Amino acid sequence: MNKKFKTGLLLAVLALVFAVTGCGSQEKAAPKVLKVGTDAAFAPFEFQDESTKEYVGFDIDLAKALGKQMGYEVQIQNMNFDGIIPGIESGNIDIAATGMTITAERSQKVNFSKPYYKSGLAVVVKADNATIKGFGDLEGKKIAVQIGTTGASEAKKIKNAQVREFNSSAEAFMELKAGGADAVVNDLPVNEYYIVKTGAKDAKIVGDVVSAEEYGIAIGKKNTELTEKINKALDELKKNGEYEKLYLKWFGKKPPQA
Ligand code: ARG
Numbered sequence: 001m002n003k004k005f006k007t008g009l010l011l012a013v014l015a016l017v018f019a020v021t022g023c024g025s026q027e028k029a030a031p032k033v034l035k036v037g038t039d040a041a042f043a044p045f046e047f048q049d050e051s052t053k054e055y056v057g058f059d060i061d062l063a064k065a066l067g068k069q070m071g072y073e074v075q076i077q078n079m080n081f082d083g084i085i086p087g088i089e090s091g092n093i094d095i096a097a098t099g100m101t102i103t104a105e106r107s108q109k110v111n112f113s114k115p116y117y118k119s120g121l122a123v124v125v126k127a128d129n130a131t132i133k134g135f136g137d138l139e140g141k142k143i144a145v146q147i148g149t150t151g152a153s154e155a156k157k158i159k160n161a162q163v164r165e166f167n168s169s170a171e172a173f174m175e176l177k178a179g180g181a182d183a184v185v186n187d188l189p190v191n192e193y194y195i196v197k198t199g200a201k202d203a204k205i206v207g208d209v210v211s212a213e214e215y216g217i218a219i220g221k222k223n224t225e226l227t228e229k230i231n232k233a234l235d236e237l238k239k240n241g242e243y244e245k246l247y248l249k250w251f252g253k254k255p256p257q258a
Contacts, residue, residue, distance in 0.1 A: 034072035036063045037093035039081040041168035044193045044250045045099040048078075058250040059097040062116065065242050066217070069233035080167055082148030085109050088220050095230070096218040099187060101150045111227045112216035114234055116243075118256060120209035121151050122188040124195070126176060127204050132183055134207020144172035144181035151185040154210060170194075177202050185210070189251070 038059060040046040046057040055076045067074035077093055084100070087093045088110050101119065102112045125132045132138065140160040145152040147165040155163045164181060166172045173194055175181045184191070184203075191205055217234075219227045237243040247255040 031071065031073040033075055034063075034067050034070070034095065035075050035077055035093045036067075037077050037079050037084050037087050037096045038063075038098040039084065039168065040076075040078045041170040042081075042099050042187075042190055043170075043197070045190065046097070058117075058246060059099060061246045061249070062237075062243070063095075063097040063217075065237055065246065066230060066233045069236055070229050081146060085218065088218055091220070094220065094223070094226065098218075099190070099215050100218050101213040102216040103150065106218070110218040110221055111223065112218055113227065113230045115214035115216055116234060117189075117215040119213045119215055120188050121154055121185055121211050121213065122191050122205050122209050123207050124173070124176065124184040124186065124191045124203050125182065125206055127200065127202055129182070129204075129206075132206055135185075135210050136207070138183055138185075141182040142180070144175040144184045145169075146172055146186065149186070150211070150213060151187065155185045173203070187213075 038046045038055065040048050040055050040057075042057075044057050045059045046055060048054070049056045055078060060076060063076070064074050077087075079087060079093075081098065084093070084096045084098055085106065088096060099117070099119070100106070102115060106112070123132070123135055123138065132141065138155075138158045138161055141158075142162045142164065143155045143158070144164050144166060145155050146169040147167060149169075151169075152163065152165055155161060164175065166175065169184070169186045169190055172181070172184045172186060176184050188205070188209055195203055195205065217230055219230060234243070244255055247253075
């Protein structure tokens, strides 16, 4: 073999190796994808924009902001609320941003980020209801709730109550409006949004907030690295004002001081 030929062969082999392994190419690696599960019937946290059909809301914006901060491309997956923890356990989704209350029971199955929203449960009745004035008046009543929620477990503690569980809180409100239920037990900010949205003619909130709750981003139990990254990104969004901007956008007020 002459020398020229040898060098030529070597170059050809090297070129092939680079082509196969992708070394030396100028292309940037595709961004990592973060699959975010949510039950998009929980306005103003997550819902579908009627005209654009896009998923919007505080949690959606927050998930996108967290993704951006961590260098992930965010993919939103709409699913039933009671399928969300199983979805994380099976690896179908990486995290959930879905107004999920941090509870001890759920913490056995998933990791939670630091709390990102202070919430609580409240009772909703028809606007003309004069007998139910709060949680204490729900004994023996028909109560509509969303399946798998803290509202559902709270309602089930009430003596002789007939608790009916729906796939979404939006459906629970429809049941109240249709007269099939005396009350809905559901998250206060979602109740408030529903009432304002419907012009306060169908329903009202009665009594005090039943239980103080905090929402967290849910992450796979083994995924401690992602949990740390999310907590860090959350801190950064709080520091750089992005969190406050989103809070103001969806709730019309500044977040409470921690
Ligand atoms: N905060 C309540 C819970 O964790 C209700 C959450 C419902 N969220 C939803 N996107 N439907 O049980």
